[in-house]
Amino acid sequence: MIIRSILKLRVIYAILFLALVVWWFPLLWLILTSVRELSDTLAYPPVWIFTPTLEHYVTVFHDSYFIQALINSIITATSSTGIVLFIAIPAAYVLARYDFKNLEFYIISTKMTPPIVILFASYLMFFQLGLLQTRSALIILHIAFNLPLGVWLLKGFFQNIPVEIEDAAQIDGCNQWQVITSIVVPLTLPGIFITGILCFMFSWMEFLFASTITGGQSLTVPVMV
Incomplete structure (x- = not known):
């Protein structure tokens, strides 16, 4: 045996x-x-x-256009990921602790929408706002697309934390914000880290909007390559 x-x-x-x-x-x-x-x-x-x-690495990193695109990608992906996590953590916590009928479906359904559907409307909107060919426009779009994913993933991690731990913290004198920052977030750091990595990767690799909205000095690496 x-x-x-x-x-x-x-x-x-x-x-x-x-x-x-x-x-x-x-x-x-x-x-x-x-x-x-x-x-x-x-x-x-x-x-x-x-x-x-x-030789190939030397050639690439001596190309000023590639360096600018690399900087744009880093700024865009880092900024959008940070803002997504900042909004998604409290939103996911509320969804994990309170029952909102059908709200989860509406959140995740935004990921079902093909990006090409809103491409033309997004282009016109940013044109009227004077944000075409800027990193700001791309960051806004990446936040809009990655936020539902961040909320959905973090909600699952928060649901795995026993409510009794939070109740004990409140008995010890913690308010709701302290419970989130001192108890919930530290216990779910691995999940937050994974969510951040996924949002960063999706933002870094995004091509459709980056190739349409950006241009000139705001091009990202996928478009540049």
Whole structure:
């Protein structure tokens, strides 16, 4: 029985290892390609042993247009993620502690709307506001699209915190705001961190609005590339 259990575990670990290799292989290939000479990259059959080079990185980071796009992406993704978390944390807490009929559906339904549907209206709105080709317009759009996701994810994390812990804190003299900042947020930091990463990634990789709303000095990396 023990031998069978050991063999079963080894088989499971082997399968998981193979799945991990398959999962990470595209990223590994991408990294290896970035440090190859062009001739090695285009060679057929593929060249597995090559002399690494940082020439591509040097070329990219000496391009002032790329540096500006990189700065724009960092500012846009960081700003939108920070604002999303600032709004989503209290909103998700309220949804987790109080029952609002059908409100969850309306929140998550905004993620079902294809972005192309509001593209033209967004363009006209920012044109009239004089915000076209600015980072501010893109930050506003990214907040609008990532906020429902942030609220939805954080609501699940907050629901896992026992209400009794909050009741005990209030008995000790904490007000509602202190309960959130001193009890709820520290206990859900991993969930908040994960939510922040997802919002940051979605903001960083967004292309449709970035290619339409921005331009000139406000281009982001996906559009620049």
